[in-house]
Amino acid sequence: MAAPEQERPRGGAEQAKVEGERIPSVVVSHVDIRYRVYGSPKRTDPAEEEVESTFRRLVGRSTQGLGVQEVHAVKDVSFVAYRGESIGIIGRNGSGKSTLLRSVAGLVPPSSGTIWLGGKAALLGVNAVLQRKLSGRDNIWIGAQAQGLTPAQVRRRMDDIIDFADIGNFIDLPMSSYSSGMAARLRFAISTAVVPDILIVDEALATGDEHWRARATERIERIREQAGTVFLVAHSRRRINELCTRVLWMDDGRLLGDGRPSVINGLYGRKYGKHRQVWRERYEEINRVMQDQGPDAARDLLRKWEPEGNW
Numbered sequence: 553m554a555a556p557e558q559e560r561p562r563g564g565a566e567q568a569k570v571e572g573e574r575i576p577s578v579v580v581s582h583v584d585i586r587y588r589v590y591g592s593p594k595r596t597d598p599a600e601e602e603v604e605s606t607f608r609r610l611v612g613r614s615t616q617g618l619g620v621q622e623v624h625a626v627k628d629v630s631f632v633a634y635r636g637e638s639i640g641i642i643g644r645n646g647s648g649k650s651t652l653l654r655s656v657a658g659l660v661p662p663s664s665g666t667i668w669l670g671g672k673a674a675l676l677g678v679n680a681v682l683q684r685k686l687s688g689r690d691n692i693w694i695g696a697q698a699q700g701l702t703p704a705q706v707r708r709r710m711d712d713i714i715d716f717a718d719i720g721n722f723i724d725l726p727m728s729s730y731s732s733g734m735a736a737r738l739r740f741a742i743s744t745a746v747v748p749d750i751l752i753v754d755e756a757l758a759t760g761d762e763h764w765r766a767r768a769t770e771r772i773e774r775i776r777e778q779a780g781t782v783f784l785v786a787h788s789r790r791r792i793n794e795l796c797t798r799v800l801w802m803d804d805g806r807l808l809g810d811g812r813p814s815v816i817n818g819l820y821g822r823k824y825g826k827h828r829q830v831w832r833e834r835y836e837e838i839n840r841v842m843q844d845q846g847p848d849a850a851r852d853l854l855r856k857w858e859p860e861g862n863w
Protein backbone atom coordinates (compact mmCIF):
# COMPACT_ATOMS: atom_id res chain seq x y z
CA MET A 553 0.00 0.00 0.00
CA ALA A 554 1.43 3.36 -0.95
CA ALA A 555 0.93 6.40 1.22
CA PRO A 556 0.18 9.84 -0.18
CA GLU A 557 2.92 12.41 -0.22
CA GLN A 558 1.73 14.51 2.69
CA GLU A 559 1.16 11.52 4.94
CA ARG A 560 4.14 9.46 3.86
CA PRO A 561 5.78 8.07 6.97
CA ARG A 562 9.49 8.45 7.39
CA GLY A 563 9.73 4.68 7.14
CA GLY A 564 11.20 1.66 8.92
CA ALA A 565 12.37 1.92 12.50
CA GLU A 566 11.79 5.64 12.56
CA GLN A 567 8.12 5.16 11.72
CA ALA A 568 7.74 2.54 14.47
CA LYS A 569 9.25 5.00 16.93
CA VAL A 570 6.99 7.81 15.79
CA GLU A 571 3.74 5.85 15.58
CA GLY A 572 4.28 2.90 17.91
CA GLU A 573 3.15 -0.29 16.20
CA ARG A 574 0.20 1.29 14.42
CA ILE A 575 -0.41 -0.14 10.96
CA PRO A 576 -2.41 2.00 8.52
CA SER A 577 -5.38 0.16 6.99
CA VAL A 578 -7.11 2.98 5.10
CA VAL A 579 -5.58 6.17 3.77
CA VAL A 580 -8.01 8.73 2.39
CA SER A 581 -6.26 11.60 0.69
CA HIS A 582 -8.01 14.80 -0.46
CA VAL A 583 -11.12 12.96 -1.58
CA ASP A 584 -13.96 14.78 -3.30
CA ILE A 585 -17.18 13.02 -4.37
CA ARG A 586 -19.81 14.62 -6.56
CA TYR A 587 -23.16 13.20 -7.68
CA ARG A 588 -25.24 14.42 -10.60
CA VAL A 589 -28.88 14.48 -9.57
CA TYR A 590 -32.16 15.08 -11.33
CA GLY A 591 -34.72 16.64 -9.01
CA SER A 592 -35.79 19.53 -6.81
CA PRO A 593 -33.27 21.67 -4.94
CA LYS A 594 -31.90 20.44 -1.65
CA ARG A 595 -33.92 21.45 1.41
CA THR A 596 -32.08 23.88 3.63
CA ASP A 597 -34.04 23.54 6.87
CA PRO A 598 -32.39 20.81 8.99
CA ALA A 599 -35.68 19.62 10.48
CA GLU A 600 -37.30 19.31 7.07
CA GLU A 601 -34.26 17.60 5.65
CA GLU A 602 -34.15 15.16 8.55
CA VAL A 603 -37.79 14.19 8.19
CA GLU A 604 -37.54 13.91 4.45
CA SER A 605 -34.39 11.83 4.55
CA THR A 606 -35.84 9.54 7.21
CA PHE A 607 -39.02 9.15 5.24
CA ARG A 608 -37.16 8.42 2.00
CA ARG A 609 -35.09 5.80 3.73
CA LEU A 610 -38.08 4.16 5.40
CA VAL A 611 -40.76 4.11 2.75
CA GLY A 612 -38.62 4.40 -0.34
CA ARG A 613 -40.61 7.23 -1.90
CA SER A 614 -38.47 9.78 -3.71
CA THR A 615 -39.18 13.48 -3.92
CA GLN A 616 -40.09 14.87 -7.29
CA GLY A 617 -38.79 17.89 -9.09
CA LEU A 618 -37.10 19.32 -12.14
CA GLY A 619 -33.60 20.16 -13.26
CA VAL A 620 -30.14 18.72 -13.13
CA GLN A 621 -27.75 19.61 -10.37
CA GLU A 622 -24.53 18.47 -8.87
CA VAL A 623 -24.29 17.45 -5.22
CA HIS A 624 -20.85 17.89 -3.77
CA ALA A 625 -21.26 15.19 -1.12
CA VAL A 626 -17.67 14.88 0.12
CA LYS A 627 -15.23 17.79 0.09
CA ASP A 628 -11.47 17.41 0.37
CA VAL A 629 -11.51 14.74 3.09
CA SER A 630 -8.24 13.22 4.33
CA PHE A 631 -7.54 10.84 7.20
CA VAL A 632 -5.58 7.71 8.03
CA ALA A 633 -7.25 4.78 9.80
CA TYR A 634 -5.22 2.15 11.63
CA ARG A 635 -5.71 -1.53 12.32
CA GLY A 636 -7.50 -2.18 15.59
CA GLU A 637 -9.41 1.10 15.50
CA SER A 638 -13.16 1.30 15.51
CA ILE A 639 -14.16 4.62 14.03
CA GLY A 640 -17.58 6.21 14.35
CA ILE A 641 -18.78 8.70 11.75
CA ILE A 642 -21.19 11.35 12.96
CA GLY A 643 -22.83 14.31 11.29
CA ARG A 644 -26.28 15.51 10.40
CA ASN A 645 -28.32 13.97 7.60
CA GLY A 646 -26.77 14.55 4.22
CA SER A 647 -23.36 15.46 5.62
CA GLY A 648 -21.66 12.76 3.51
CA LYS A 649 -21.11 9.93 6.01
CA SER A 650 -22.53 7.11 3.89
CA THR A 651 -21.01 8.43 0.68
CA LEU A 652 -17.56 8.55 2.24
CA LEU A 653 -17.84 5.00 3.56
CA ARG A 654 -19.33 3.65 0.35
CA SER A 655 -16.31 5.10 -1.35
CA VAL A 656 -13.95 3.35 1.11
CA ALA A 657 -15.85 0.14 0.28
CA GLY A 658 -15.15 0.72 -3.42
CA LEU A 659 -18.79 1.31 -4.37
CA VAL A 660 -18.55 5.01 -5.22
CA PRO A 661 -15.42 6.22 -7.03
CA PRO A 662 -13.94 9.50 -5.76
CA SER A 663 -14.31 12.37 -8.24
CA SER A 664 -10.81 13.40 -7.19
CA GLY A 665 -8.31 12.37 -4.54
CA THR A 666 -7.24 8.85 -3.66
CA ILE A 667 -8.14 6.04 -1.28
CA TRP A 668 -5.61 3.31 -0.40
CA LEU A 669 -6.74 0.14 1.35
CA GLY A 670 -4.48 -2.19 3.30
CA GLY A 671 -6.92 -5.11 2.95
CA LYS A 672 -10.37 -6.15 1.83
CA ALA A 673 -13.23 -3.83 2.80
CA ALA A 674 -16.78 -5.13 3.36
CA LEU A 675 -19.79 -2.87 3.63
CA LEU A 676 -22.44 -3.99 6.03
CA GLY A 677 -25.10 -1.49 5.16
CA VAL A 678 -28.83 -1.20 4.96
CA ASN A 679 -28.42 -1.26 1.18
CA ALA A 680 -26.33 -4.43 0.90
CA VAL A 681 -27.75 -6.49 -1.92
CA LEU A 682 -29.40 -9.80 -1.10
CA GLN A 683 -31.81 -11.67 -3.34
CA ARG A 684 -35.35 -11.00 -2.12
CA LYS A 685 -36.86 -13.92 -4.00
CA LEU A 686 -34.47 -16.46 -2.49
CA SER A 687 -34.65 -17.90 1.00
CA GLY A 688 -32.38 -16.77 3.81
CA ARG A 689 -30.50 -20.05 3.55
CA ASP A 690 -29.89 -19.57 -0.18
CA ASN A 691 -28.73 -16.04 0.47
CA ILE A 692 -26.23 -17.34 2.99
CA TRP A 693 -24.88 -19.71 0.32
CA ILE A 694 -24.47 -16.93 -2.20
CA GLY A 695 -23.44 -14.16 0.17
CA ALA A 696 -20.83 -16.14 2.08
CA GLN A 697 -19.23 -17.46 -1.12
CA ALA A 698 -19.24 -13.97 -2.57
CA GLN A 699 -17.11 -13.04 0.41
CA GLY A 700 -14.57 -15.71 -0.42
CA LEU A 701 -15.66 -18.77 1.58
CA THR A 702 -15.48 -22.16 -0.14
CA PRO A 703 -18.64 -24.33 -0.26
CA ALA A 704 -17.17 -26.57 2.46
CA GLN A 705 -16.51 -23.56 4.68
CA VAL A 706 -20.06 -22.28 4.13
CA ARG A 707 -21.43 -25.71 5.07
CA ARG A 708 -19.41 -25.69 8.27
CA ARG A 709 -20.50 -22.18 9.23
CA MET A 710 -24.11 -22.39 8.06
CA ASP A 711 -25.56 -23.28 11.47
CA ASP A 712 -23.60 -20.56 13.20
CA ILE A 713 -24.77 -17.93 10.71
CA ILE A 714 -28.40 -19.05 11.01
CA ASP A 715 -28.12 -19.16 14.76
CA PHE A 716 -26.71 -15.66 14.90
CA ALA A 717 -29.37 -14.21 12.56
CA ASP A 718 -32.01 -15.62 14.93
CA ILE A 719 -34.93 -15.52 12.51
CA GLY A 720 -36.37 -18.97 13.26
CA ASN A 721 -38.24 -20.79 10.51
CA PHE A 722 -38.10 -17.75 8.25
CA ILE A 723 -34.65 -18.94 7.19
CA ASP A 724 -36.32 -21.19 4.57
CA LEU A 725 -38.80 -18.57 3.35
CA PRO A 726 -38.09 -15.96 0.65
CA MET A 727 -36.49 -12.82 2.01
CA SER A 728 -39.37 -10.79 0.57
CA SER A 729 -41.42 -12.07 3.54
CA TYR A 730 -38.94 -10.72 6.11
CA SER A 731 -39.44 -7.67 8.28
CA SER A 732 -36.76 -5.00 7.84
CA GLY A 733 -35.26 -6.05 11.19
CA MET A 734 -35.03 -9.70 10.15
CA ALA A 735 -33.40 -8.81 6.84
CA ALA A 736 -30.93 -6.55 8.65
CA ARG A 737 -30.04 -9.34 11.08
CA LEU A 738 -29.46 -11.85 8.31
CA ARG A 739 -27.38 -9.36 6.37
CA PHE A 740 -25.33 -8.69 9.45
CA ALA A 741 -24.83 -12.41 10.12
CA ILE A 742 -23.69 -13.04 6.53
CA SER A 743 -21.42 -10.02 6.38
CA THR A 744 -19.69 -10.89 9.62
CA ALA A 745 -19.28 -14.62 8.89
CA VAL A 746 -15.96 -13.73 7.36
CA VAL A 747 -13.83 -11.30 9.28
CA PRO A 748 -12.93 -8.61 6.78
CA ASP A 749 -9.82 -6.49 7.16
CA ILE A 750 -12.02 -3.41 7.07
CA LEU A 751 -15.63 -3.70 8.20
CA ILE A 752 -18.01 -0.87 7.39
CA VAL A 753 -21.30 -0.78 9.28
CA ASP A 754 -23.91 1.69 8.15
CA GLU A 755 -26.73 2.00 10.66
CA ALA A 756 -27.24 -1.74 10.88
CA LEU A 757 -27.48 -1.39 14.62
CA ALA A 758 -30.37 1.07 14.36
CA THR A 759 -32.78 -1.78 13.70
CA GLY A 760 -33.61 -4.37 16.28
CA ASP A 761 -34.27 -4.72 19.98
CA GLU A 762 -31.83 -4.37 22.86
CA HIS A 763 -31.02 -8.08 22.86
CA TRP A 764 -30.02 -7.99 19.19
CA ARG A 765 -28.04 -4.81 19.62
CA ALA A 766 -26.06 -6.38 22.43
CA ARG A 767 -25.19 -9.40 20.30
CA ALA A 768 -24.30 -7.26 17.31
CA THR A 769 -22.14 -5.08 19.51
CA GLU A 770 -20.32 -8.11 20.84
CA ARG A 771 -19.72 -9.38 17.30
CA ILE A 772 -18.34 -6.05 16.14
CA GLU A 773 -16.13 -5.96 19.19
CA ARG A 774 -14.78 -9.41 18.35
CA ILE A 775 -14.02 -8.39 14.78
CA ARG A 776 -12.29 -5.30 16.05
CA GLU A 777 -10.18 -7.42 18.36
CA GLN A 778 -9.16 -9.55 15.40
CA ALA A 779 -7.11 -6.60 14.23
CA GLY A 780 -9.45 -5.37 11.50
CA THR A 781 -10.64 -1.80 11.29
CA VAL A 782 -14.31 -1.01 11.88
CA PHE A 783 -16.15 2.03 10.56
CA LEU A 784 -19.59 2.68 12.01
CA VAL A 785 -22.30 5.16 11.06
CA ALA A 786 -24.89 5.19 13.81
CA HIS A 787 -27.60 7.66 14.66
CA SER A 788 -27.12 7.28 18.37
CA ARG A 789 -24.22 8.95 20.09
CA ARG A 790 -24.52 6.42 22.88
CA ARG A 791 -23.76 3.59 20.42
CA ILE A 792 -20.76 5.47 19.09
CA ASN A 793 -19.50 6.04 22.62
CA GLU A 794 -19.87 2.37 23.45
CA LEU A 795 -18.33 0.99 20.29
CA CYS A 796 -15.76 3.41 18.98
CA THR A 797 -12.26 4.40 19.88
CA ARG A 798 -12.29 7.37 17.52
CA VAL A 799 -14.87 9.60 15.87
CA LEU A 800 -14.87 11.46 12.56
CA TRP A 801 -17.35 14.34 12.41
CA MET A 802 -18.66 15.16 8.94
CA ASP A 803 -20.35 18.48 8.32
CA ASP A 804 -21.62 19.51 4.89
CA GLY A 805 -19.22 17.10 3.19
CA ARG A 806 -16.16 18.22 5.14
CA LEU A 807 -14.28 16.49 7.90
CA LEU A 808 -14.85 18.90 10.76
CA GLY A 809 -13.43 16.94 13.68
CA ASP A 810 -11.38 13.81 14.37
CA GLY A 811 -10.69 12.54 17.87
CA ARG A 812 -11.80 10.62 20.91
CA PRO A 813 -15.57 9.99 21.14
CA SER A 814 -15.99 11.91 24.39
CA VAL A 815 -14.37 15.01 22.92
CA ILE A 816 -16.03 14.98 19.51
CA ASN A 817 -19.47 14.05 20.83
CA GLY A 818 -19.24 16.88 23.33
CA LEU A 819 -18.51 19.38 20.58
CA TYR A 820 -21.19 17.93 18.32
CA GLY A 821 -23.79 18.16 21.08
CA ARG A 822 -22.97 21.82 21.64
CA LYS A 823 -23.20 22.66 17.96
CA TYR A 824 -26.57 21.10 17.32
CA GLY A 825 -28.07 21.40 20.80
CA LYS A 826 -31.52 20.41 21.94
CA HIS A 827 -33.37 20.75 18.64
CA ARG A 828 -30.98 18.28 17.08
CA GLN A 829 -31.41 15.83 19.95
CA VAL A 830 -35.21 15.95 19.64
CA TRP A 831 -34.93 14.92 16.00
CA ARG A 832 -32.45 12.19 16.73
CA GLU A 833 -34.89 10.70 19.21
CA ARG A 834 -37.74 11.07 16.74
CA TYR A 835 -35.63 9.34 14.14
CA GLU A 836 -35.20 6.35 16.40
CA GLU A 837 -38.87 6.34 17.29
CA ILE A 838 -39.94 6.41 13.64
CA ASN A 839 -37.64 3.47 12.95
CA ARG A 840 -39.30 1.53 15.75
CA VAL A 841 -42.83 2.40 14.61
CA MET A 842 -41.95 1.51 11.03
CA GLN A 843 -40.69 -1.85 12.13
CA ASP A 844 -43.51 -2.65 14.57
CA GLN A 845 -46.53 -1.07 12.88
CA GLY A 846 -45.55 -0.39 9.27
CA PRO A 847 -45.34 2.66 6.95
CA ASP A 848 -48.89 3.98 7.54
CA ALA A 849 -48.30 4.38 11.26
CA ALA A 850 -44.90 5.95 10.53
CA ARG A 851 -46.55 8.45 8.18
CA ASP A 852 -49.18 9.30 10.82
CA LEU A 853 -46.44 10.08 13.27
CA LEU A 854 -44.57 12.24 10.79
CA ARG A 855 -47.81 14.15 10.10
CA LYS A 856 -48.27 14.71 13.81
CA TRP A 857 -44.77 16.10 14.23
CA GLU A 858 -44.71 18.07 10.99
CA PRO A 859 -48.28 18.84 9.92
CA GLU A 860 -46.95 20.92 7.03
CA GLY A 861 -44.94 18.01 5.60
CA ASN A 862 -45.85 16.25 2.38
CA TRP A 863 -46.23 12.73 3.75
Ligand SMILES: Nc1ncnc2c1ncn2[C@@H]1O[C@H](COP(=O)(O)OP(=O)(O)OP(=O)(O)O)[C@@H](O)[C@H]1O
Nearest residue numbers: 587589605623625644645646647648649650651652
Ligand atom coordinates in the same frame (compact mmCIF):
# COMPACT_ATOMS: atom_id res chain seq x y z
N1 LIG B 1 -26.94 8.18 -5.00
C1 LIG B 1 -26.98 9.49 -4.83
N2 LIG B 1 -27.27 10.31 -5.86
C2 LIG B 1 -27.29 11.63 -5.69
N3 LIG B 1 -27.06 12.27 -4.53
C3 LIG B 1 -26.80 11.51 -3.47
C4 LIG B 1 -26.74 10.09 -3.56
N4 LIG B 1 -26.45 9.61 -2.33
C5 LIG B 1 -26.33 10.68 -1.52
N5 LIG B 1 -26.53 11.82 -2.19
C6 LIG B 1 -26.45 13.19 -1.66
O1 LIG B 1 -25.14 13.36 -1.16
C7 LIG B 1 -25.18 14.08 0.07
C8 LIG B 1 -24.55 13.22 1.15
O2 LIG B 1 -25.41 12.11 1.39
P1 LIG B 1 -25.01 10.91 2.35
O3 LIG B 1 -26.08 9.87 2.23
O4 LIG B 1 -23.62 10.51 2.08
O5 LIG B 1 -25.09 11.62 3.75
P2 LIG B 1 -25.26 10.99 5.18
O6 LIG B 1 -24.49 11.86 6.09
O7 LIG B 1 -24.91 9.54 5.15
O8 LIG B 1 -26.81 11.17 5.42
P3 LIG B 1 -27.85 10.32 6.28
O9 LIG B 1 -27.49 10.56 7.72
O10 LIG B 1 -29.17 10.92 5.91
O11 LIG B 1 -27.72 8.90 5.85
C9 LIG B 1 -26.62 14.44 0.31
O12 LIG B 1 -26.86 15.75 -0.15
C10 LIG B 1 -27.39 13.43 -0.50
O13 LIG B 1 -28.62 13.96 -0.91
